């Protein structure tokens with residue numbers, strides 16, 4: 001079974017379409033949250049994901065768009081885009097976002113948006129945090145999003161006395177899931193922040209227990225032009241060119 005693991009789509013339909021085309025044949029989508037926020041196509045992105053067999057967890061932007069959390073923690077551009085998103089969403093899609101769970105377990109992975117101990121808000125970016133989060137999930141691996149940065153933490157490496165370490169993304173893109181326990185962030189589909197503007201996601205091969213990181217170039221100008229016409233904050237459009 002092949003699974004497309006996607007996160008932080010942020011209403012960027014051009015990026016989502018490119019990722020799903022690149023993924024080819026897959027049986028399911030696992031979505032790690034923030035389908036909406038920032039970008040121009042909130043309903044279209046939800047509708048697209050709902051066309052596939054999928055599971056999804058809630059992100060902070062998904063909740064903010066339907067009023068489940070305040071936008072006081074958002075910067076002004078994010079808050080403005082969030083307000084606009086809430087005005088666009090159909091009743092059906094609002095209902096869909098409201099009903100997303102915060103945590104899911106599937107196969108040998110726990111799925112959350114932020115982190116296992118704080119699924120909506122924590123940006124899990126360093127080894128200390130990864131160590132502290134270990135006791136908050138009970139599957140072999142944990143899949144996270146939220147920071148928009150593809151990364152991997154590995155536990156239990158004998159060289160490190162079982163302490164967690166951040167490991168480099170494999171040059172081949174292929175990550176072996178059979179060995180140590182891992183926390184994995186596939187990066188962001190719709191607003192990458194690691195200096196590479198290409199959409200980021202991963203493909204999981206369940207039987208072979210192999211994960212593959214992928215980057216896909218898409219027409220950023222298409223999304224930027226839509227954002228300009230809709231009057232969304234110019235800085236949110238500009239950053240897509242740089243992956244920042």
Ligand code: ZN
Nearest residue numbers: 008034061146
């Ligand atoms: Zn996000």
